[in-house]
Amino acid sequence: MKVSGGGVVNVFLEEIRSQPEVLARRLDQGWAAVEEVAARLRRERPAALMVAARGSSDHAATYAKYLFEIRNRIPVALAAPSAFTVYGSPPRLAGLAMLAISQSGASPDVAAVAEEARRQGRPAFALVNDARSRLGRAAEVVIPMGAGRERSVPASKTYTSSLLCLAMLSCALDPDPAFRAAIEAVPAAVAEALASGASRLADGVEGRRLAVIGRGYQLATAQEVALKVTETSYLLAEARSVADFMHGPIAAVDPDLPVLLLEAGGPALADMRRLERRLESEGACLLRIGDTLRPDARSVRVRTGLPESLTPIPFAAAGQLFAHALAARRGLDPDRPRGLRKITETT
């Protein structure tokens, strides 16, 4: 940590702030790799895409599931790496293609999944920040995250860069000028999110618990924001879709459990609003990040100007500011969460 102008600036915050630039560079340099993967997938026409990942990258995989299923209509299965490693009995991948996502590319389990896909003669691609890693070497084509070295343990720029690369791949598979133009507008939307004042949401969180609710595309953001506050402030944070929340966890809601709602526009908004009214009537402590809401002490507006499918990128950036502020308010150093290292080598 270094102190600058009276405020504490740590690496996590620096990396959060670097995202508009990182994402703009990705748009400049990243299309060739995604076009190559898209061409390969168009030739192969897999019945389904299997995506392997852990941690923040697993939330990028959740985003991939919604994006590829809804926009490209390709079924997506999230891999259970232990079937490949611990149990040594991987599924037969005939008819499938594999995409592995990892910042470091060094976690043995995720690399093992890609290696097994190659062994079975299946197309295997990697979305990775370190192309020289074991995962990078295992893949047929690498899509580089191109985020530069990430020094803070909690991921920020590699997460949003992963999402952007996935959106670029979706666009390359089913080109559409309007979607392409929206992708080009993502860095500006992230800059807008960083100016949204999302840090103030931290003032609404007492205690050691948080629920984060999204629906559809924003389920990935809910998972990622929940992990950020867990890593940086040691909260137990549960991420759920509206529907899964209604099927049980809603029973845990009371005024002591802060609930963060992620309200992007689009078809999922009506459901989010219904849940919001119900929680309000029960006296829940609500926090909100939304595209169209009226800002107040507990509601942050991020005017993304983007189609719903791209809003998880700026919403994640707003969530990072919230997580950072929560740690700062509690006197914790988000760069060095207890019990975690930058590369987690699970098998």
Place this chain on the structure above:
Amino acid sequence: MKVSGGGVVNVFLEEIRSQPEVLARRLDQGWAAVEEVAARLRRERPAALMVAARGSSDHAATYAKYLFEIRNRIPVALAAPSAFTVYGSPPRLAGLAMLAISQSGASPDVAAVAEEARRQGRPAFALVNDARSRLGRAAEVVIPMGAGRERSVPASKTYTSSLLCLAMLSCALDPDPAFRAAIEAVPAAVAEALASGASRLADGVEGRRLAVIGRGYQLATAQEVALKVTETSYLLAEARSVADFMHGPIAAVDPDLPVLLLEAGGPALADMRRLERRLESEGACLLRIGDTLRPDARSVRVRTGLPESLTPIPFAAAGQLFAHALAARRGLDPDRPRGLRKITETT
């Protein structure tokens, strides 16, 4: 609730205790339906199976993923129902088969997924307790849970019956006399679990938070036990695999956060034990349900005598007793959780 012999007996506890009988009846009557589905799947040879479910049934879907991928080597994708309903843009299911799991069969989103599979000309099966439901009518073949009416809001017998039916289907797909014999021993193993004294684990839980950790096959149990304590005692409870826990949530561990470890035998045990030693050295408050451990105030031994792939059934029963005891200790009525009804109609 009724008071019987000095203790409070509610419907949840009655239904928990009925499970050995319910499961034995399933073994008597259930093979024809799973054989029919297995024959259809063998003819069809799908590249992957998509499984659609919500709530407790979604945890049965997690079990199906590990079981079918490891034992039958069929890739499994868990459906995102909102792609089919909210977004109205379902994935192309060519080459896939569909299995929908639901106690009531009445949740519109899960039924809609099965209906869409039929519309696309794909094989669609339902594992359901009410065969006359919308989901039951949509399916090509129904596998009945056969659990009888479940009156308590938190599922118990329909969950273990779902897991047993999935194991029977796995066996029908790849017959093996040893696995078949182990399946026949499940009701006795569940009776053993109900006599394990798992209720005493409730004495180790103060506060409003819990983490439940499994690995591989026991991830489903972790999810189900976490949901049970949320529904019955309003805890915020997080379920994770060991690997996912290491990639972030482990930072939230301190002596105030009880962590329940599910330690079945098999290849996953070494990983569980490594995590256990690490958490112990950090002073975490550990509770354990295990197959081979030494019982004490915070460790419950369930001698299942089963292969790891079937241990989630008796382990879930032990977890139900724990959840029931936790509610009783806090003076809550598990039959009627606040904010929940038996049939949740999400779209």
